Amino acid sequence: MRIPVVVSKIIQETPHVKRFTLKPQLDQSLPRFHPGAHILTYLHSGSECFVRSYSLTNCPSHDYYEIAILKKVRGSGGSSCWHEHVKRGQTLTISYPRNFLHPDLSAKHHVFYAGGIGITPFLSMMRWCRKRGASFELHYSAKTKHDCAFYEYINREHPDQTTFYFTREGERIDPGLVKQHRIGTHLYICGPESFQNEIKTAALHTGYPKGSVHLESFVQLHSDGFNNPFTARLEEKIINVNQEDTLLDALNKEGAGIPFSCRMGQCGTCEVAVKKGDIVHRDSFLTEEERCSRMLPCVSRGEGVIEISMK
Numbered sequence: 437m438r439i440p441v442v443v444s445k446i447i448q449e450t451p452h453v454k455r456f457t458l459k460p461q462l463d464q465s466l467p468r469f470h471p472g473a474h475i476l477t478y479l480h481s482g483s484e485c486f487v488r489s490y491s492l493t494n495c496p497s498h499d500y501y502e503i504a505i506l507k508k509v510r511g512s513g514g515s516s517c518w519h520e521h522v523k524r525g526q527t528l529t530i531s532y533p534r535n536f537l538h539p540d541l542s543a544k545h546h547v548f549y550a551g552g553i554g555i556t557p558f559l560s561m562m563r564w565c566r567k568r569g570a571s572f573e574l575h576y577s578a579k580t581k582h583d584c585a586f587y588e589y590i591n592r593e594h595p596d597q598t599t600f601y602f603t604r605e606g607e608r609i610d611p612g613l614v615k616q617h618r619i620g621t622h623l624y625i626c627g628p629e630s631f632q633n634e635i636k637t638a639a640l641h642t643g644y645p646k647g648s649v650h651l652e653s654f655v656q657l658h659s660d661g662f663n664n665p666f667t668a669r670l671e672e673k674i675i676n677v678n679q680e681d682t683l684l685d686a687l688n689k690e691g692a693g694i695p696f697s698c699r700m701g702q703c704g705t706c707e708v709a710v711k712k713g714d715i716v717h718r719d720s721f722l723t724e725e726e727r728c729s730r731m732l733p734c735v736s737r738g739e740g741v742i743e744i745s746m747k
């Protein structure tokens with residue numbers, strides 16, 4: 437189910453990041469959300485519909501949602517469409533808020549590692565920590581102060597908990613820092629894939645339990661960077677999926693006619709049922725329960741031989 441919203445305000449946060457305020461239409465209200473939540477936005481441009489995930493950056497008690505979008509130079513068009521075509525007063529639809537990342541209630545200390553626009557899910561999580569008196573710190577890396585989204589806000593609200601690293605000034609987050617956090621710390625990492633992998637690897641080598649290291653799911657797609665070939669059975673057909681192809685592409689080359697939209701595991705349009713076999717799930721759409729019997733072939737893959745159906 438989708439929610440219609442109106443773009444009520446647009447702020448140029450940095451030269452490459454814009455903030456968009458989304459308000460409900462007329463007498464409607466928006467569902468409450470939890471810290472770390474994100475929404476899917478459905479933005480139409482000509483015959484295309486860009487489906488993208490964005491974290492909610494505002495306070496959950498507000499009667500609106502706010503998202504912040506980095507314009508990607510070599511992206512697939514979604515962020516450019518937001519930056520270049522979306523105007524105040526425009527209407528669009530969004531999903532209900534979803535949470536794959538949230539503060540762990542058992543943590544004795546929360547440490548947020550943000551790379552660039554990866555700061556966005558942490559804004560509401562840090563507010564939550566402050567409100568509950570939970571101990572936290574932020575390590576935030578950006579190219580320059582000028583490119584650092586929410587720099588003034590963070591400096592004002594969390595000056596004692598934050599360390600900024602400006603890479604153009606030769607500063608960088610040392611993954612070895614994870615050794616210095618006390619026992620019972622939970623790590624939350626969001627940023628470019630290499631940034632996430634570096635910190636996650638350092639944490640696991642240091643001995644953090646897997647459950648204490650949290651990555652923002654919608655940027656961890658393809659995180660192992662490796663695609664095994666595998667075989668899929670669909671009714672009478674046997675389809676070999678090579679390393680370069682997605683299962684979606686392989687199925688549609690065989691004439692399966694599976695509909696799709698985002699091709700990023702975010703919208704659920706390409707969902708198929710899994711009857712047999714092991715799946716490597718790489719989407720940010722299905723719940724753990726749904727993953728027992730469903731998969732999104734635009735990003736997820738099988739291991740060995742799997743059996744799927746369109747139902």
Ligand code: FES
Nearest residue numbers: 697699704706734
């Ligand atoms: S096309 Fe959107 S999840 Fe596969």
